[in-house]
Amino acid sequence: MSGATGGRPADVSRTEHQLAPDGPALSPELRALIETGPMAHLSTINPDGSPQVTVIWIGLDGDDLVSTHMRENVKIRNIRRDPRVALSFDGPREPGNWINPYAVVYARATVEPSARIWELMDRHAKVYVAPDAELPVPEGTPPGFIVRYSVTRVGGIGPWVTHPAP
Amino acid sequence: MSGATGGRPADVSRTEHQLAPDGPALSPELRALIETGPMAHLSTINPDGSPQVTVIWIGLDGDDLVSTHMRENVKIRNIRRDPRVALSFDGPREPGNWINPYAVVYARATVEPSARIWELMDRHAKVYVAPDAELPVPEGTPPGFIVRYSVTRVGGIGPWVTHPAP
Numbered sequence: 566m567s568g569a570t571g572g573r574p575a576d577v578s579r580t581e582h583q584l585a586p587d588g589p590a591l592s593p594e595l596r597a598l599i600e601t602g603p604m605a606h607l608s609t610i611n612p613d614g615s616p617q618v619t620v621i622w623i624g625l626d627g628d629d630l631v632s633t634h635m636r637e638n639v640k641i642r643n644i645r646r647d648p649r650v651a652l653s654f655d656g657p658r659e660p661g662n663w664i665n666p667y668a669v670v671y672a673r674a675t676v677e678p679s680a681r682i683w684e685l686m687d688r689h690a691k692v693y694v695a696p697d698a699e700l701p702v703p704e705g706t707p708p709g710f711i712v713r714y715s716v717t718r719v720g721g722i723g724p725w726v727t728h729p730a731p
Numbered sequence: 732m733s734g735a736t737g738g739r740p741a742d743v744s745r746t747e748h749q750l751a752p753d754g755p756a757l758s759p760e761l762r763a764l765i766e767t768g769p770m771a772h773l774s775t776i777n778p779d780g781s782p783q784v785t786v787i788w789i790g791l792d793g794d795d796l797v798s799t800h801m802r803e804n805v806k807i808r809n810i811r812r813d814p815r816v817a818l819s820f821d822g823p824r825e826p827g828n829w830i831n832p833y834a835v836v837y838a839r840a841t842v843e844p845s846a847r848i849w850e851l852m853d854r855h856a857k858v859y860v861a862p863d864a865e866l867p868v869p870e871g872t873p874p875g876f877i878v879r880y881s882v883t884r885v886g887g888i889g890p891w892v893t894h895p896a897p
Contacts, residue, residue: 604821604824604831604833606772606774606784606819608772608774608782608784608817609782610776610780610781610782614776614780614813614815615776615813615815615837616774616775616776616782616815616816616817616837617817618772618774618817618819618835618886619835619886620819620821620831620833620835620887620888647780647781649780649781649782650782651774651782651783651784653772653784653786655770655786655821658770660861661860661861661864662860663856663860663864665770665786665859667770667786669784669785669786671781671782690829693831694827694828694829695826695827698827698829720784721786722786
């Protein structure tokens with residue numbers, strides 16, 4: 566898809582500032598779910614068109630949904646080639662429930678090399694690990710990557726769904 | 732493969748017989764995780780190459796990993812067109828853990844029209860809902876679909892990983 570819409574340059578990193586602010590604002594319900602620290606399943610597309618999935622931390626950076634990454638691994642390279650991703654996460658699981666709420670956030674992802682990942686990861690650790698968790702910022706480590714998600718559609722089951730499942 | 736081998740209906744896609752029986756057996760660790768009833772994030776590929784995700788129940792049918800579906804919806808149509816899927820699910824979440832275990836099961840999926848979905852869904856409900864949950868089998872409803880997963884690779888974090896993440 567990269568390059569397909571409106572002549573996007575092959576180097577996706579250059580389009581970051583165009584892409585990121587496009588999406589609609591996250592609903593309060595979706596923000597609240599994200600702030601509970603759900604394990605987020607990130608689906609990207611491999612060069613051969615097959616799905617690739619990693620389970621990651623996500624969080625809010627102002628109005629944006631973001632994730633942080635230390636290395637330029639498979640998912641980062643996949644996003645650079647095709648920014649269409651899905652982030653899916655469960656709502657709280659209640660015993661006895663037949664239908665468990667969940668969100669599937671379809672988005673265009675952009676990769677930003679950034680030294681701010683340590684600040685964000687430290688903040689996310691307080692949600693995902695423990696309120697007093699602290700991430701020691703390693704000195705002299707190279708900057709990592711922030712992935713920023715411009716939401717195009719929210720599916721799943723729950724008050725955050727923007728379009729019901731087809 | 733369980734009882735489906737050799738008795739598969741004729742109207743499934745022709746590649747199934749090549750694809751389905753190929754996968755290695757599920758490891759005891761992965762079977763144990765599946766038997767805890769984790770919410771499974773199923774990633775399929777849309778006609779335009781973008782990812783599609785639904786969160787579903789999964790379970791074992793003999794030696795096979797399967798899911799049950801009442802309608803021929805988007806994910807079923809996606810699988811018929813491109814059988815390469817990922818099923819990802821979290822291990823138990825422990826407060827204070829920095830790294831949460833999870834599994835990503837890459838598989839070739841096959842769709843089998845089947846009236847057995849009610850029996851399987853009833854069994855899955857006892858895991859996902861409550862040990863005494865009962866699914867009333869609706870009379871006169873049409874058969875649904877069993878999706879059977881021939882595992883090609885297991886990623887993630889935990890003792891079930893067959894190949895470390897690249």
